[in-house]
Amino acid sequence: MSGIACSFGHYARAGTRAVPTSQRSELFGNQNVTPCNEDLVTFSENICEVLTTVCDRRSVHAYFDGGNDLDLTLWDRATELGWLGIGVSEEFGGLGLGPRGLDVLFRSLGQNVSPGPFCSTLVGAQWLSECTALDVAKQFVSAVVAGTLSLGIPVAPGGVSMKMQGGRITGESETLLIHPRTRLSILPVNNEGEAGFALVPVGAGDADLARIELWDRTNSIGRVKCRNVAPAAVIPDPRGRAVDLLRCYLALAVASDSVGGARAIADQTVAYLKLREQFGRPLASLQALKHRAADLYVAIVKAEQVLECAIDAADGDVASAGMWAALAKAAASEAYLSVADDCMQLHGGVGFTWEFDCHIYLKRALLNRQLAGDNRALRDLAAGQLTEATLAGITTAEFAA
Known part of the structure; x- marks a missing residue:
């Protein structure tokens, strides 16, 4: 991983400042919250409200500069509000909302580029609740839900x-x-x-x-x-099921974080283009920039649709869950990196400054691309699972259902 840092060193010196945070409807749309699940709708609204206040742009920039302990502050609030137990069952003190609940939380955290050990801890807790003996799971997962263990x-x-x-x-x-x-x-x-x-x-x-x-x-x-x-x-783990499940949950978390971050920086960029004028005209009125902005959302929506299939598969505990998770992570992380890179350019010269937000999202996107495995390897893994299913006499429609 340290070698990766050298490869992307030129990105690490880029920078950005915020346009106001997008509203919940802009982030969640129809893809993120199942309308019939009132718990998820309420939870998503509460998460967005808290993050808008606690994890605002000034706080994130101050954290980047070493000026606060935003990660610890956010962890304490998450503990108070029950976020740390959103995925695990009531047996461990959680809310039992499963993969879809985790998706809602990770998209919001990605939207606000929130710091802290949320990804590793919640993925690990979900995995422990399903892969370990009950007494071990209760000991450690309950501690995670209580906020005393990451x-x-x-x-x-x-x-x-x-x-x-x-x-x-x-x-x-x-x-x-x-x-x-x-x-x-x-x-x-x-x-x-x-x-x-x-x-x-x-x-x-x-x-x-x-x-x-x-x-x-x-x-x-x-x-x-x-x-x-x-x-x-x-x-x-003699059959490799535990490692497959851990990879699946991590891939889903990274994909959710990625689509949340991509949509947030795209919204900020469009808002900036509407305000910034050149030659007496808003930049957003220029056709070439309109097309580039539209391309951002095309990439985001495509990734969101793959992620939605992955969440459905994981939530339904179907055989194709690992395949969909791998494809979702690859699609979402690549879309995030492409969108964040283009948004930096659409901001013009200020997009490369430390005071704007673009560099924070771009750096997060660069890391997300590496998490859960190389995207080519993940696609190969998905292809292998599909091939095995086909050889076993399972049709593509049956496997993907």
């Missing part, structure tokens, strides 16, 4: 595993999406020949976090260095 997860599930022998782990993990204050990480391990995951306490002396510098200051990555560490729990 989680670290691999940036690309399915990567290199750490060796575990005699119930102990020694070595350095792969790159993790992990907050500096995170105290529990989900690490892939090879437990004497058996694949699985280990829940490793971080910062207890035998497992330390080595942070990696990242261009996107709203997120944190790093590696955990273990010295003969006894994990808090081990989750066997």
Whole structure:
């Protein structure tokens, strides 16, 4: 991951300031909230209202400059309002809204480029609630819902595993999406020949976090260095179902964050074009810029539609959920990067300044493209799953349903 930072170094020096935050209807439209689910509608309205106040543009810029602890403030508010339990079932103290509830939250967080360990923690909690023994899940997922525990997860599930022998782990993990204050990480391990995951306490002396510098200051990555560490729990995964589920949930989270961010910066850019004048005319009146603005929304809507299919599949627990999640992440993250890049140019020279918002969205988009795995690999994975289904006699329509 550190090598990626070098590749995109020229982006890390770009910059931007805000146009007023888009209204909820501009963000959520028909794709984000199921009309029949009143809980989701109410929840989305509350989330947008809180983020507009707590995570406004000035606060985000101040956080980027190291001038506040917005990530911790936002985490505390999320705990108070029950956001941390939106996806997990009532059994763990959550709201039980599942993948669709997480989609609503992650789109809003993406819209406001909100900092904090939300992605890694909520993805990890959802995964733990479905992949671990009930007593283990209750211990850790309930702590997440209570706001006393955040989680670290691999940036690309399915990567290199750490060796575990005699119930102990020694070595350095792969790159993790992990907050500096995170105290529990989900690490892939090879437990004497058996694949699985280990829940490793971080910062207890035998497992330390080595942070990696990242261009996107709203997120944190790093590696955990273990010295003969006894994990808090081990989750066997001989058939690879657990890693597939973790990848699926992370891909959905990144896709939701991406479409939320893409729509937000596109809305800001269109608002700017309407206000900015050149040669006595608003820039928005120029046909060439109208077409470019329209292209932004075409890309966003296409990604939103793929994501909607993925959320439906995950919510219905169908066999094609992993395929749709992989396709949604690839489509949404690429659309986000393309939109954020073009929005910076449509702002003109000020789009490259630190005071405007464009650079914050662009840096988030660059990171999102790397999370959950390389997009080409994800599309290959989806194609492989479709091929397997076809060879098993399942029609494309049946598999995609």
